[in-house]
Amino acid sequence: MGSSLTPIFPPTIMLATREEDGVALPHESTRTSSEEGLHSTTMTQSTDNKEDVESGKDASTEPTTSPQFPEGGLRAWLTVLGGAIVTFCTFGVVQSFGVYQDYYTRISLNEHTPSTISWIGSVQVFFVFAVGLPAGRLFDAGYFHHCLLGGSFLYLFSVFMLSLVQPHHYYQNFLAQGIGMGIGMGFMFLPSLTLTSHYFRARRSLAMGCVIAGSSFGGCLYPILLNNVFPKNSGFGMGVRAVAFMDLGLLIIANSIMRTRLPPKVHGSEKASTLKEVVTDVPYLTFVVGAFLVFWGVFVPFFYLQLYAALHGVTPSFVRYTITIMNAASILGRTVPNFLADMYGPLNIIIPSSIISGGLVFAMFGASSIAGAVVFGAFYGFFSGGVISVMTPAAGCFVTHNDHSDLGIRIGLLSFTLAFALLTGNPIAGALLSPPHYRWSQPVIFAAVVIFAGAACHLIARRALVKRKGTVLI
Known part of the structure; x- marks a missing residue:
């Protein structure tokens, strides 16, 4: 049973832009007296900045303008392609964990219960999201490529060890x-998804x-x-090594084509103030509780569908394709x-998708x-996919700063919370x-009830x- 955990909740969504991408950044013209002397001999300095220096005005106190976004271009779409490759190699494998669950339960770890075995996949996904917090701080500091390269190495090493x-x-x-694989995925997946938002807003x-x-493409290929x-x-060893060598080639491509943009620099006091504002935002916290409940149950079919089909008379030649179909x-x-x-609006999409997914869980029978x-598999894969992929944009509905400087903290808190849902749900x-x-009625009812409860939140x-906000388009 593949687990469609698409991890979709990056720890930080950076909203900065670079002038090299054709988007102007707000000017900051704080200077020391020695810099003023140098400035007087520099012919390229603007008149406006001269006036700021002469009057002692600190441009950092000017209102922060909202960043602009390319909304496309070669670099932007190469970044999207690289991110898709990363999710193919990481969450494509995660979404295929049902194959491992079935194999371990019936063959190589058959002395252990399905619950004990599922801890392997749950811990893996937990680290994917939990590592998002330190990975996000490194990303903010400009270490995206270090995260991607280091995560690629740890992930591939762990896959070879698994074989x-x-x-x-x-x-x-x-x-x-x-x-091993979980930590490596965490350093790759969330920063790669975060980077996409540097180029797109609308x-x-x-x-x-x-x-x-x-x-999803990975979740189709790996189970087959x-x-x-x-x-x-x-x-088992041959199959896992085949995955490792294929991912090696793909991750080399991803590391080569993804490019960062200049992240904003936020002072520590500003971060503390923003965090306090976020954790006291009741509507946002209600949303986070709902997301926890939804993610507590939405992945149960992805972990257990293949086992359910195998134990209920579906032909072995077809059972292997159940996760692929989903x-x-x-x-x-x-x-x-x-x-x-x-x-x-993301919330207007995620709420009906969650309600339909909760009802469809009963169709697993x-x-x-x-x-x-x-x-x-077809219906549940479609509607649960909508729940999973829209959750991150939905968190963006709750931002209160015009420059979206609180978006990263909101998504980081959501990501960390969901890590515990994914750790314990399956x-x-x-x-x-x-x-x-x-x-089977017990896990099915559990999954459906918590999804419905999350939709209510x-x-x-x-x-x-x-x-x-005074609008229903949210």
């Missing part, structure tokens, strides 16, 4: 796949959706590859809703035949499954936000 693990050695899988939801859609190699002799549908689910979100698995579902009896947050 060498011995059957029935749980700790080896946990260290390589849960911790079409930000669509651009992020394109980046996140890369994970792994399911066709794992059953063979020495298939991820294929989520390609549209991560682009079409984002396109609509740019027109009608129909995945006991080929037709049922196809229909469920193990809870696995414990409720109660093997070897496999009481989002409705409350939306109502408060409509009053604050």
